[in-house]
Amino acid sequence: MNHTKLLGVLGLLAVSFAVAGTAVAIGGKPPVETPATTPTVAEDRAVDPKMSQFMDCAKACDDCARVCNLCAAHCTKMAVDGQKEHLTTVRTCADCASICTSASAIVIKSGPFSDLICTACAEACKRCGDGCEKHADHDPIMKQCMDECRKCEKACRIMMKNTIKPEK
Known part of the structure; x- marks a missing residue:
């Protein structure tokens, strides 16, 4: 030039x-x-008190996704090491993490499909938590996953009750 x-x-x-x-x-x-x-989180909550429910649910979903991913990796290692009973929990934890990640992304925006994703997320967390519960007494990572799934399931069920569903 x-x-x-x-x-x-x-x-x-x-x-x-x-x-x-x-x-x-x-x-x-x-x-x-x-x-x-x-705007800060506190300002968002002050402007719209309902936003608090969405934010709490999104946080529970984020936390659960992170722990489910950790547990899926943990179960993968155990399955590779010969503990074939963990092949199921590898898949349930991985799928639950994906659903929780999607739920968090939709709920934090107060998206119009919040009720739908929370229904799916609550059910996924119930199933994943039930699967991890079978090993929770002897495996701290699976217990942690079970606990986070229970928290997320509860947050999503509360969200479902408080989310206005569109008329058909």
Whole structure:
């Protein structure tokens, strides 16, 4: 690139920054929210108290997904080591983690399908928790998975009760 073109590009950039700065200075808004202007969780809850239920449910789903993924990896190792009874829990934990991840993503936005995903998530967590419960007395990771599944199931059932379902 020759010097003339380089100076032209730099001049264009300088003008762009000047125009953007002038727009902000005369009352325009910056194009991106800054951390100071982004609403906090507490502000969201204060504006819409129902949001608290959605956020609590989404957190329970996130926590459960993380532990189910951990448990699926743990069960995979045990199955590879010859404990074939864990082939089922590998699959239930992995599927439960996927459903919980989807539920969290939908519920945190107060999505229109929150009731549907919470129904599926509660049932998946019940089944996964039941599967892990069989090994919970001798395996701390599976006990942790069972406990998180029970918490998530409860949060989703509460969410289902409080979510308005669309009329048919």
